[in-house]
Amino acid sequence: MQRAALTTAVTWKRKDLLGLEELSREEILHILDTANGFKEISTRSIKKAPALRGKVVLNLFFEPSTRTKASFSLAAQRLSADLVDVVKEASSAVKGETLVDTGRNLEAMGVDIVIIRHQQAGAPALLGRSLDACVVNAGDGTHEHPTQGLLDIFTMREKFGDLAGRKIALVGDITHSRVARSNIHGLKKLGAEVGLVGPKTLIPGAFKDLGCSIHYNLDEVIDHYDVFNILRIQMERQNKGLFPSVREYHHLYGIDGNRLSRMKTDVMIMHPGPINRGIEISQQVADGKNSVILQQVSNGLSVRMAVLVLVQSAKEAHGA
Amino acid sequence: MSKAILVTGGRVIDPATGRDESADVLVLNGRISAIGSFTEQGVRKDHPKLKELETIDARGLIVAPGLIDLRAHMGEPGHDSEETIAHGAQVAIHGGFTTVACLPDTDPPIDTVAAALFVKRQSEKAGFAEVHPVCALTKNREGRELTEIGQLIEAGAVAFGDEQRVNDEPGGLLRGMRYAAMFDRAVIEYSIDPNLGGGAMNAGYEAMLAGLPGMSSVAEELAVARACMFAREAGCHFHAAKLTTRNAVRAVKRAQKLKVRVTAEVCAHHLAFTDEVVRRQYDTNFKVFPPFRTADDVAWLKRGLTEGVIDCISSGHRPVPPQEKELEFGRAPFGAVGLETTLGVVLTRLVATGDLPLMDALAKLTVNPARVLRLDHRKGSIAPGLDGDLCLFDPKLEWEVTPDALTSHTKNSPFLGSKLTGRARFVVTRGRVFELSGSSARR
Numbered sequence: 001m002q003r004a005a006l007t008t009a010v011t012w013k014r015k016d017l018l019g020l021e022e023l024s025r026e027e028i029l030h031i032l033d034t035a036n037g038f039k040e041i042s043t044r045s046i047k048k049a050p051a052l053r054g055k056v057v058l059n060l061f062f063e064p065s066t067r068t069k070a071s072f073s074l075a076a077q078r079l080s081a082d083l084v085d086v087v088k089e090a091s092s093a094v095k096g097e098t099l100v101d102t103g104r105n106l107e108a109m110g111v112d113i114v115i116i117r118h119q120q121a122g123a124p125a126l127l128g129r130s131l132d133a134c135v136v137n138a139g140d141g142t143h144e145h146p147t148q149g150l151l152d153i154f155t156m157r158e159k160f161g162d163l164a165g166r167k168i169a170l171v172g173d174i175t176h177s178r179v180a181r182s183n184i185h186g187l188k189k190l191g192a193e194v195g196l197v198g199p200k201t202l203i204p205g206a207f208k209d210l211g212c213s214i215h216y217n218l219d220e221v222i223d224h225y226d227v228f229n230i231l232r233i234q235m236e237r238q239n240k241g242l243f244p245s246v247r248e249y250h251h252l253y254g255i256d257g258n259r260l261s262r263m264k265t266d267v268m269i270m271h272p273g274p275i276n277r278g279i280e281i282s283q284q285v286a287d288g289k290n291s292v293i294l295q296q297v298s299n300g301l302s303v304r305m306a307v308l309v310l311v312q313s314a315k316e317a318h319g320a
Numbered sequence: 321m322s323k324a325i326l327v328t329g330g331r332v333i334d335p336a337t338g339r340d341e342s343a344d345v346l347v348l349n350g351r352i353s354a355i356g357s358f359t360e361q362g363v364r365k366d367h368p369k370l371k372e373l374e375t376i377d378a379r380g381l382i383v384a385p386g387l388i389d390l391r392a393h394m395g396e397p398g399h400d401s402e403e404t405i406a407h408g409a410q411v412a413i414h415g416g417f418t419t420v421a422c423l424p425d426t427d428p429p430i431d432t433v434a435a436a437l438f439v440k441r442q443s444e445k446a447g448f449a450e451v452h453p454v455c456a457l458t459k460n461r462e463g464r465e466l467t468e469i470g471q472l473i474e475a476g477a478v479a480f481g482d483e484q485r486v487n488d489e490p491g492g493l494l495r496g497m498r499y500a501a502m503f504d505r506a507v508i509e510y511s512i513d514p515n516l517g518g519g520a521m522n523a524g525y526e527a528m529l530a531g532l533p534g535m536s537s538v539a540e541e542l543a544v545a546r547a548c549m550f551a552r553e554a555g556c557h558f559h560a561a562k563l564t565t566r567n568a569v570r571a572v573k574r575a576q577k578l579k580v581r582v583t584a585e586v587c588a589h590h591l592a593f594t595d596e597v598v599r600r601q602y603d604t605n606f607k608v609f610p611p612f613r614t615a616d617d618v619a620w621l622k623r624g625l626t627e628g629v630i631d632c633i634s635s636g637h638r639p640v641p642p643q644e645k646e647l648e649f650g651r652a653p654f655g656a657v658g659l660e661t662t663l664g665v666v667l668t669r670l671v672a673t674g675d676l677p678l679m680d681a682l683a684k685l686t687v688n689p690a691r692v693l694r695l696d697h698r699k700g701s702i703a704p705g706l707d708g709d710l711c712l713f714d715p716k717l718e719w720e721v722t723p724d725a726l727t728s729h730t731k732n733s734p735f736l737g738s739k740l741t742g743r744a745r746f747v748v749t750r751g752r753v754f755e756l757s758g759s760s761a762r763r
Contacts, residue, residue, distance in 0.1 A: 143530060
């Protein structure tokens with residue numbers, strides 16, 4: 001499994017990373033292998049590589065984010081890139097210049113890679129086709145969050161190796177989850193079996209057409225899965241009448257010590273964060289021995305370094 | 321003062337009379353005078369007082385009645401930077417349309433006699449296609465107080481409807497239908513239940529993948545079925561605008577079987593695309609309302625056209641300026657221009673594919689909409705005494721839809737980059753001949 005970065009045979013040709021849906025199995029593995037090489041850098045005392053020296057990476061965040069933005073920032077800095085942060089108020093973006101105008105202005109200042117998080121699905125695609133710069137999707141509406149999907153898969157592969165035939169459950173609000181979509185696309189391409197668990201109002205039946213199984217009763221399938229990836233439940237969904245109360249949600253789908261004890265003994269518990277402790281996951285489980293939540297965070301750094309290097313190399317190879 | 325236009329050697333297709341033959345058409349002083357075999361000398365001999373005779377060589381062309389559009393948003397008043405009535409009427413001519421019904425969702429809405437007269441005056445002044453107002457059924461399109469329907473008809477209203485009503489007031493619609501029935505006018509109801517509205521594209525598999533909020537097809541079925549019931553209660557002619565879903569087509573079919581007076585229409589672009597196109601880079605030119613649906617829905621729309629459940633095909637023309645279409649998909653406004661592509665789309669995606677015979681397709685663009693608008697006493701057919709409105713099109717002309725090939729101010733067409741076969745070459749209306757071949761076709 002340990003391979004040096006940038007030596008795999010697959011050539012990466014995309015200047016943008018918009019989602020995992022459009023990637024092939026080989027492209028996904030190529031990113032993960034590249035990330036594996038970068039993981040080693042994090043263990044050195046001097047955590048720097050020169051791959052993006054002289055390049056400018058821009059964080060363009062239209063939504064609040066702590067860990068994703070910090071992770072991308074650190075990834076860029078470890079690759080010796082210059083980093084610019086732009087935080088946009090969504091409301092001013094509506095009234096003021098359009099996303100495309102913003103992008104073109106920033107590009108005119110010599111930005112090489114734009115990392116964008118946006119409330120609107122498709123915003124990174126719009127930016128990607130308007131700019132010569134690379135565009136990396138850091139989460140767009142309820143569409144995709146590809147680097148989160150990749151780091152989740154990276155973490156699963158560290159424990160299980162090949163994921164073919166592995167049983168992975170995603171629990172919670174699937175409808176509104178970009179993390180779920182990126183996980184599903186990536187995991188299906190690697191041959192995993194994917195189950196979705198949650199209330200019917202938060203899992204559209206159309207997900208069956210993606211090859212996922214759907215379960216409304218968590219307890220019936222609790223010992224079936226090797227991994228439970230627990231999604232954050234957002235309080236505003238309750239206000240929209242999609243589930244009756246937090247208490248009922250916790251009762252039906254919350255992962256606590258009792259439920260953990262009925263899972264496979266080596267089950268992996270994941271959460272993309274931020275956690276609502278005591279709602280979708282209990283304190284005890286989040287901090288317990290089956291939890292890999294902090295590993296996910298540290299692996300995120302390696303995955304994002306890999307992505308930044310690959311998109312930039314594709315852009316340079318195509319003479320942009 | 322008299323002027324004649326002689327159209328020679330074309331294939332005359334007139335769905336209203338079933339005529340399909342090679343013939344000449346003589347237009348005298350703006351009206352159809354005769355169909356038969358004529359020479360210039362013969363015409364001059366028969367009409368000795370003739371001052372001017374213009375001859376169009378229509379060999380290789382199909383001579384149809386001037387096309388009639390039920391659904392064009394003109395933007396004026398209120399949004400005349402997008403499209404004025406005068407310019408929209410000119411764009412219509414480029415598409416082969418000689419009559420256009422414009423919709424009341426303007427600012428202010430067309431809900432007063434003054435506003436209706438304004439539309440007529442702008443149309444008269446421009447001298448291109450005739451633009452007739454569909455007036456609001458209720459004041460300010462709010463679904464509560466009725467507009468002055470009787471006086472609006474005298475001012476030129478051809479039908480009534482509120483478009484996207486601000487509030488859902490079912491009582492207002494029912495009362496409006498009762499009142500409009502008294503004047504034998506159609507109520508055109510916009511077929512989406514506003515309470516179930518919202519969303520950027522069709523709900524389903526594609527919306528799930530795109531991560532965009534979906535519009536459920538049941539919202540359309542509910543609104544159409546409800547309006548059918550109201551039409552039955554009110555004894556009113558209900559025209560179901562721009563159907564897009566299987567179950568809405570079935571709701572109309574059921575009502576028609578029960579002898580409720582319901583006609584229906586589909587926009588040309590809804591026949592050409594499914595919701596799969598949205599994820600092609602989230603191109604906002606594919607954002608229309610109602611949204612593009614599934615292949616199954618499109619098949620049902622075609623079936624509805626074949627069976628006669630759907631009587632009319634409209635352009636659904638709605639200009640949107642580029643700075644608004646350049647937004648993120650979820651934020652961009654709905655709408656597509658369509659006046660200049662409708663004929664080509666019908667010929668390419670409906671007639672050439674064998675889904676609908678040419679005669680039937682033309683009926684849905686001429687006599688049928690004329691009947692919905694109560695204009696069939698003077699429009700929609702090539703018969704002596706009717707208005708001399710003709711659309712001469714080349715059914716074999718291949719053209720690519722490019723921004724330059726469209727004369728509309730805004731270019732928000734989902735067909736950009738598509739090739740269509742068939743385009744208007746000459747349009748005759750109001751005693752004038754518009755030759756279109758050089759200016760826009762075959763670029």
